[in-house]
Amino acid sequence: xxxxxxxxxxxxxxxxxxxxxxxxxxxxxxxxxxxxxxxxxxxxxxxxxxxxxxxxxxxxxxxxxxxxxxxxxxxxxxxxxxxxxxxxxxxxxxxxxxxxxxxxxxxxxxxxxxxxxxxxxxxxxxxxxxxxxxxxxxxxxxxxxxxxxxxxxxxxxxxxxxxxxxxxxxxxxxxxxxxxxxxxxxxxxxxxxxxxxxxxxxxxxxxxxxxxxxxxxxxxxxxxxxxxxxxxxxxxxxxxxxxxxxxxxxxxxxxxxxxxxxxxxxxxxxxxxxxxxxxxxxxxxxxxxxxxxxxxxxxxxxxxxxxxxxxxxxxxxxxxxxxxxxxxxxxxxxxxxxxxxxxxxxxxxxxxxxxxxxxxxxxxxxxxxxxxxxxxxxxxxxxxxxxxxxxxxxxxxxxxxxxxxxxxxxxxxxxxxxxxxxxxxxxxxxxxxxxxxxxxxxxxxxxxxxxxxxxxxxxxxxxxxxxxxxxxxxxxxxxxxxxxxxxxxxxxxxxxxxxxx
Numbered sequence: 001x002x003x004x005x006x007x008x009x010x011x012x013x014x015x016x017x018x019x020x021x022x023x024x025x026x027x028x029x030x031x032x033x034x035x036x037x038x039x040x041x042x043x044x045x046x047x048x049x050x051x052x053x054x055x056x057x058x059x060x061x062x063x064x065x066x067x068x069x070x071x072x073x074x075x076x077x078x079x080x081x082x083x084x085x086x087x088x089x090x091x092x093x094x095x096x097x098x099x100x101x102x103x104x105x106x107x108x109x110x111x112x113x114x115x116x117x118x119x120x121x122x123x124x125x126x127x128x129x130x131x132x133x134x135x136x137x138x139x140x141x142x143x144x145x146x147x148x149x150x151x152x153x154x155x156x157x158x159x160x161x162x163x164x165x166x167x168x169x170x171x172x173x174x175x176x177x178x179x180x181x182x183x184x185x186x187x188x189x190x191x192x193x194x195x196x197x198x199x200x201x202x203x204x205x206x207x208x209x210x211x212x213x214x215x216x217x218x219x220x221x222x223x224x225x226x227x228x229x230x231x232x233x234x235x236x237x238x239x240x241x242x243x244x245x246x247x248x249x250x251x252x253x254x255x256x257x258x259x260x261x262x263x264x265x266x267x268x269x270x271x272x273x274x275x276x277x278x279x280x281x282x283x284x285x286x287x288x289x290x291x292x293x294x295x296x297x298x299x300x301x302x303x304x305x306x307x308x309x310x311x312x313x314x315x316x317x318x319x320x321x322x323x324x325x326x327x328x329x330x331x332x333x334x335x336x337x338x339x340x341x342x343x344x345x346x347x348x349x350x351x352x353x354x355x356x357x358x359x360x361x362x363x364x365x366x367x368x369x370x371x372x373x374x375x376x377x378x379x380x381x382x383x384x385x386x387x388x389x390x391x392x393x394x395x396x397x398x399x400x401x402x403x404x405x406x407x408x409x410x411x412x413x414x415x416x417x418x419x420x421x422x423x424x425x426x427x428x429x430x431x432x433x434x435x436x437x438x439x440x441x442x443x444x445x446x447x448x449x450x451x452x453x454x455x456x457x458x459x460x461x462x463x464x465x466x467x468x469x470x471x472x473x474x475x476x477x478x479x480x481x482x483x484x485x486x487x488x489x490x491x492x493x494x495x496x497x498x499x500x501x
Contacts, residue, residue, distance in 0.1 A: 016199040018124035018189040031436035033088035050168040102127035176220040178435035258292035313445040316380030402434040
């Protein structure tokens with residue numbers, strides 16, 4: 001135990017909390033760059049799916065949750081923009097170079113001597129202050145375009161429109177929730193760097209100040225909670241799904257605040273068992289501790305179910321009555337088009353010309369999206385998979401394991417044990433990796449849903465508008481003979497309702 005404490009002490013001296021915060025922020029920037037890069041390599045239209053070219057009622061254009069480059073003009077649905085990840089990579093390189101330089105100066109100044117750590121704590125203070133100054137700098141230097149977009153994204157999430165929540169803001173706010181503990185670490189780092197603080201020990205949290213840390217950690221969840229309520233109250237919404245999503249984020253608040261209340265548990269245990277019991281992280285005999293444990297288990301399992309079923313669209317945990325029966329549903333009706341060996345101009349050139357051309361244009365633009373393939377799919381997944389098959393079971397397993405560490409990430413009372421600094425850092429790092437993986441599948445599923453919504457649907461053969469129903473695959477892949485006429489024979493097959501997700 002003493003050896004572990006010494007190792008943790010040297011870890012805190014060599015890599016203090018302010019530098020750990022800067023490191024995790026840098027990894028978040030790198031993760032977003034690789035998200036954009038990876039999605040473009042797999043031909044997933046992340047720019048279009050994130051609604052980057054939509055103009056809001058407030059008069060400004062939406063931007064990415066993190067900076068991207070739109071200097072080539074507006075992005076349209078179905079067009080892949082090369083190089084949207086490059087400015088994010090450049091921001092990461094500049095940020096990483098500054099952070100590593102400051103850390104090397106700190107290491108050279110302290111020489112690994114624990115007694116010199118607090119004497120040179122002004123080095124991480126200067127590093128952090130320069131990063132914040134660069135972020136809000138009003139001059140056209142240091143990637144101002146990307147910095148402004150990031151700040152605008154933060155403003156939209158903190159003060160969302162009461163009418164609609166855009167998908168880009170949802171992704172940004174979800175990424176923000178993975179940095180909830182990092183946000184709390186910013187507060188702890190500020191206390192350490194102020195006069196009287198130390199980089200080798202956690203600042204004392206007494207009185208009302210002990211509620212500052214959990215309140216800061218709850219801000220990202222409050223942002224997503226409000227976004228869900230805005231979605232639920234939108235006039236166009238007819239589903240209760242946003243309300244159940246809001247329940248997921250609301251379940252984080254008991255975990256956070258019950259964790260902060262564990263000091264009451266420690267006080268009661270010390271009164272009964274003595275001072276030695278205060279260093280133990282497990283107090284299962286106390287009702288408040290068991291309540292925190294129950295809240296953490298519910299939050300972890302419910303969040304995992306929501307990731308797999310709703311955020312990724314997989315069928316593994318979906319109820320049987322709600323899961324579509326792939327391979328058993330009949331195909332959509334296709335009217336028979338029989339040749340009559342006459343010129344087709346007299347039949348096809350009527351009032352429905354414009355509508356047919358519109359269907360052809362929609363079908364042509366649809367090919368820019370990932371192709372919707374309705375073949376049977378492996379158990380628990382879905383019919384449209386844009387990534388290699390092994391990605392999905394691996395992502396499910398990793399998400400389950402890392403979701404079960406959610407309680408440790410949200411529980412500030414576990415972070416009060418100085419010998420847990422290294423473990424907590426690895427948990428925070430694992431959460432960043434989990435969110436990086438989550439973004440790939442979340443954007444992929446949203447792109448698939450948009451593709452299905454934009455897929456032209458053949459009208460009912462008995463509709464009164466007299467339009468000719470054409471199948472998209474036939475119109476694009478099977479040429480129509482030039483000198484043949486066609487007549488439509490209605491089919492008795494009933495249309496299959498298509499669910500958009």
